[in-house]
Amino acid sequence: MRDDVDPFIGTAATCLPPSDGLAATWWWPKPQVGNTHPGATSPLGMVSACAFSGAYPTGYGRYGKNTEGVPDEMFDAAQASGFTHFQQSGTGAIRKYYNYVRVTPMVAPLDDLGESWALHDETASPGYYAATLDTRVHCEITVGEKVAVHRYTFPDTRSARVVLDLSCGGLAIDHGRTVPLRAHVESMGYGRAQGTVVMEGVPLSVYLEVHSPNWRQMLWYDRRLIEGGTRLDFDSIRQTTLRPFGLLFMGPGRPGQPVEVRMGFSLRGCEQARENLWRECGTSEPVFDAVRARTETRWDDHLHRVRVEGGTPARRTVTATALYHSLIKPCFGDDESPFWPTAGPFAFDVCTMWDIYKTQIPLLMAIAPNRAADLLESLIRVCEEEGNFPIGYRMARGADRFFRQASALAHTALADAHSLALGGLDWSWALVHMEADLRRMYGEDFIEHGVVHPITHTLDLAYGHHCTAQVARALGDKRLADDSDARSRLWVNAFDPVTGLLRDSEYYEGGKWNYSFRLLHDMRARITLAGGDDAFVDMLDAFFGFGAGPVTQPGRRPSPTEMVAGYGLNRFEGLNNEPDMEAPWAYHYAGRPDRTAEIVNSALTWQFGTGTGGLPGNDDSGGLSAWYVWASLGLFPVAGQSLFLVNAPAFARSTLRVDGGEFVVETTGHREAPVGADGIEKTPPVQYVQAATLNGRPLESTHLRAADVHNGGVLHLELGPEPSPWGRSARPPSLSDARTGGATP
Known part of the structure; x- marks a missing residue:
């Protein structure tokens, strides 16, 4: 499956075939670019490495910062001033862009450091990136979990250089630099050096070994060599006083004789960085191919945890790449936290929970449960240290920096993990923090008034109380369970009973239509509030554009008038916006899974593709890609409720490797997309579930317990070309069912 991955998907502005049918009625206001990068990564590893252009937001590519429509280009073609480490993946304005420790192979004087050269013959695969610069230097990079190895092959020259710039950080855009x-920095003898730079309060240490025959090494400052110097120390650096500094290795370049740069990283000092390097690389030389092979083996293991059969080559490429993008973040630095001294996992680039809690974390729980448990352990520790469960967490202190987006999202993952008995967490201690976190930020006002603005936080907090109630009841804390359960029912205060939609309020990236179809813990009562099944379906139909005409997407620098008109459509934003991720499955609760099938089929067909422009918007650290993986499998996780909703899959057969063995989704009646004489996939037919069995027993409802998936088994779906009665009467569970004698989540 590794061979099917294309790391370049999502690195350029969206370039998809013009949408047809239902998808043509959707409107995409947010930046139309995936914001991924093709650099070398390890599955959920700490280090990444890629060519550095300084462009927004990963440091790779050609685009400037934008918030609407098609991004502006900063450069005419791909270029790089060197190769940096630690990149975001698929984010937007995250305000921390890393790109630390730039390594630049040069055949020009040190004065030219910072110049950019065109990139030619770029290639990438999981764990590997390569390109040739205009200067005819061939550059290759691979990474391990905490190491990076560069290999440079120079043309015939008497003066080749490898320059390390330890002052580099951030982007080449306004307010994008990190100082x-x-x-x-310390030179430690032939081919060895180490250094620590404190970036936004984080001490990033690097230990490096450069294997080059008969080369000199020197420190440099402000582009001037320091002959005979062995140390540089800077006790205080400011924007106005910063001058670049670092190390230089210089000597003759001979064709076919590579120079290898090995780098170990740590957030706990140079000694640990050296240990990380030696543990992953050993002492043999060269090590590049061995490190690459080990990382590729790790990728093979992770990518084979989801297998699909059938489909066109293009769809298999998009699926494999989506899974790959889902497994880049979060980053794990075991025993590396710079903020607490004890051993254990340290997870960063949880960017942000608002993006990933619905899709990516449930995917990790299914196929990488140990890492999912490590993530939750790290989040609990962050809450201990900083007083908040993070909505977004980067390699820096500040768990509350994304609080405007949402509230109490970690509670959903904790509730699911407890239901699944995931990991060895101290659940009594976790519950203490779940309760305490619900009283922070907007939580105090919610407890006092039963409603807060922005109104979406009312939904978040009510849901957080529901998740807390489930864990508290399971642990025997009846007082907390009853108290949280009562508050969980206050979600109703967020809605206008006249319109059946959320009340007027401020909304973070969206409007009340985008947020009004969240999969709440009491969808039965939510649908009743909207006027019943028919009225709720009518609202959803309007939102998804059934019966509407095509719309024009925002172009480059859209005018305010154009944007106001677009927002006035109150339309599904086609996965270009995070709040819309779960909305297609709201139909399940109104007995119309056929509508879900039509929307998901349109999204899979028209919103994703091969090529650099194959994503409809920010990949959001893998949240969008994880949506694609689940949708392709015919499943959707309802985070916080330990449920999966069932839909027609995109493949005839697929397999998830889970702790309980394998969970297989198999079909009869599946129809592949037709392929034209030109080899291009045509519009796949919409397929509807006619009947279902789980492990040979009839499945009348459109949902599974999460345990059914995690324990392994076989879900068999009979598909057909027309809607059927399946799923119309047996609905997924709601909190109201407990009062009416029905099933509970």
């Missing part, structure tokens, strides 16, 4: 606060 080190303090720094230390």
Whole structure:
């Protein structure tokens, strides 16, 4: 499956075939670019490495910062001033862009450091990136979990250089630069050096070994060599006083004789960085191919945890790449937290929970449960240290930096993990923090008034109380369970009973239509509030554009008038916006899974593709890609309720490797998309579930317990070309069912 991955998907502005049918009625206001990068990564590893252009937002590519429509280009073609480490993946304005420790192979004087050269013959695969610069230097990069290895092959020259710039950080855009606060660099003898730069309060240490025959090494400052110097120390650096600094290795370049740069990283000092390097690379030389092979083996293991059969080559490529993008973030640095001294997992680039809690974390729980448990353990520790469960967490202190987006999202993952008995978490201690976190930020007002604005936080907090009630009841804390359960029912205060939609309020990236179809814990009562099944379906139909005409997407620099008109459509934003991710499955609760099938089929067909422009918007650290993986399998996780909703899959057969063995989704009646004489996939037919069995027993409802998936088994779906009665009467569970004698989540 690794061979099917294309790391370049999503690296350029969206370039998809013009949408047809239902998808043509959707409107995409947010930036139309995936914001991924093709650099070398390891599955959920700490380090990434890629060519550095300084462009927004990963440091790779050609685009400037934008918030609407098609992004502006900063450069005419791909270029790089070197190769940096630690990149975001698929984010937008995350305000921390890393790109630390730039390595630049040069055949020009040190004065030219910072110049950019065109990139030619770029290639990438999981764990590997390569390109040739205009200077005819061939550059290759691979990474391990905490290491990066560069290999440069120079043309015939008497003066080749490898320059390390430890002052580099951030992007080449306004307010995008990250300036080190303090720094230390030390040359330690032939081919060895180490240094620490403190970036936004985080001490990033690197230990490096450069294997080059008969080369000199020197420190440099402000592009001037320091002959005979062995140390540089900067106790205080400011924007106005920063001058670039680092190390230089210089000597003759001979064709076919590579120079290898090995780098170990740590957030706990140079000694641990050296240990990380030696543990992953050993002492043999060269090590590039061995590190690459081990990382590729790790990728093979992770990518084979989801297998699909059938489909066109293009769809298999998109699916494999979506799974790959889903497994880049979060980053795990075991025993590396710079903020607490004890051993254990440290997870960062949880960017942000608002993006990933619905899709990506449930995917990790299914196919990488140990890492999912490590993530939750790390989040609990962050809450201990900083007083908040993070809505977004980067390699820096500040768990509350994304609080405007949402509230209490970690509670959903904790509730699911407890239901699944995932990991060895101290659940009594976790519950203490779940309760305490619900009283922070907007939580106090919610407890006092039963409603808060922005109104979406009312939904978040009510849902957080529901998740807390489930864990508290399971642990025997009846008082907390009853108290949280009562508050969980206050979600109703967020809705206008006249319109059946959310009340007027401020909304973060969206409007009340985008947020009004969340999969609440009491969808039965939510649908009743809207006027019943028919009225709710009518609202959904309007939102998804059934019966509407095509719309024009925002182009480059859209006018305010154009944007106001687009927002006035109150339309599904076609996965270009996170709040819309779960909305297609709201139909399940109104007995119309056929509508879900039509929307998901349109989204899979028209919103994703091969090529650099194959994503409809920000990949959001893998949240969007994880949506594609689940949708392709015919499943959707309802985060916080330990449920999966069932839909027609995109493949005839698929397999999830889970702790309980394998969970297989198999079909009869599946029809592949037709392929034209030109080899291009045509519009796949919409397929509807006619009947279902789980492990040979009839499945009348459109949902599974999460345990059914995690324990392994076989879901068999009979598909057909027309809607059927399946799923119309047996609905997924709601909190109201407990009062009416029905099933409970």
